[in-house]
Amino acid sequence: KEVAQQQKLANVVILATGGTIAGAGASAANSATYQAAKLGVDKLIAGVPELADIANVRGEQVMQIASESISNDDLLKLGKRVAELAESKDVDGIVITHGTDTLEETAYFLNLVEKTDKPIVVVGSMRPGTAMSADGMLNLYNAVAVASDKQSRGKGVLVTMNDEIQSGRDVSKAVNIKTEAFKSAWGPMGMVVEGKSYWFRLPAKRHTANSEFDIKQISSLPQVDIAYGYGNVTDTAYKALAQGGAKAVIHAGTGNGSVSSRVVPALQELRKNGVQIIRSSHVNQGGFVLRNAEQPDDKNDWVVAHDLNPQKARILAMVAMTKTQDSKELQRIFWEY
Numbered sequence: 001k002e003v004a005q006q007q008k009l010a011n012v013v014i015l016a017t018g019g020t021i022a023g024a025g026a027s028a029a030n031s032a033t034y035q036a037a038k039l040g041v042d043k044l045i046a047g048v049p050e051l052a053d054i055a056n057v058r059g060e061q062v063m064q065i066a067s068e069s070i071s072n073d074d075l076l077k078l079g080k081r082v083a084e085l086a087e088s089k090d091v092d093g094i095v096i097t098h099g100t101d102t103l104e105e106t107a108y109f110l111n112l113v114e115k116t117d118k119p120i121v122v123v124g125s126m127r128p129g130t131a132m133s134a135d136g137m138l139n140l141y142n143a144v145a146v147a148s149d150k151q152s153r154g155k156g157v158l159v160t161m162n163d164e165i166q167s168g169r170d171v172s173k174a175v176n177i178k179t180e181a182f183k184s185a186w187g188p189m190g191m192v193v194e195g196k197s198y199w200f201r202l203p204a205k206r207h208t209a210n211s212e213f214d215i216k217q218i219s220s221l222p223q224v225d226i227a228y229g230y231g232n233v234t235d236t237a238y239k240a241l242a243q244g245g246a247k248a249v250i251h252a253g254t255g256n257g258s259v260s261s262r263v264v265p266a267l268q269e270l271r272k273n274g275v276q277i278i279r280s281s282h283v284n285q286g287g288f289v290l291r292n293a294e295q296p297d298d299k300n301d302w303v304v305a306h307d308l309n310p311q312k313a314r315i316l317a318m319v320a321m322t323k324t325q326d327s328k329e330l331q332r333i334f335w336e337y
């Protein structure tokens, strides 16, 4: 009977990378003071015995770090392992446990480069497993439930936090002290309740199997950096980033990606020297940057990030620049993904 049950269940691999979901604090009262990336994947799985009721789960430790320390090389390593597993006949879905600080970046990266329809779900937690009302167990259970569900196929990389199913493209960490931490300007795609998913929306942007990018063809990512716009800003950071070797600078601009008159000449100069300038917005919910609004992008040969926040714009710029150095191509890619 047990064998028959196992045959019916989906095979889900949990790739663990660290983060608070693998964190531990000194006392149950420590919900914010703790060390991330302490528990191994086997302990995470053993902590949620109910996983065995919804999937045949096995774990792999890909790395063990807090997500603020994730590098481009780490992204490539994780991305390549996900691609290998997605090609394997006996894998139906993949869950990635991840710190929440850069979870939105990794989820978007995978959304761009994994050529598969199989569910890929990225999940984290806001409290360590040792804390009262820890959220990691339920988030992980929900992630495995969504990764096991045939309905999750072809919907791009997903994020399950706080009972919501979010698009890995749209979602962003919006609050850092609540378990309701992840928001998307365009709303969640669905809900997951007691292991069952309820879907309401589909992503309109290109992703995964329909993407022109393939992790198997990417061996390194170009350096792309971000500089922040604010009152009284100077051009020092922008120039320093270019001097440090940035191939593109994301302008984390005020409002609709507006650029201070003190910074405009430096950005025009950088562009003349071959650095791509990409205007994004650092407004918290729903930045929306349009070409030639606020700045003459056609004249300056700059690119706009549209609704992508600066950290997501960095991911797309890096991936796109593995294929093209042409600003018009870059802009097309920013509209399509």
Ligand SMILES: NC(=O)C[C@H](N)C(=O)O
Residues within 6 Å of the ligand: 018, 019, 020, 021, 036, 065, 066, 067, 068, 098, 099, 100, 101, 102, 124, 125, 126, 127
């Ligand atoms: N909640 C978290 O996971 C935060 C942690 N600093 C991380 O991103 O790894």
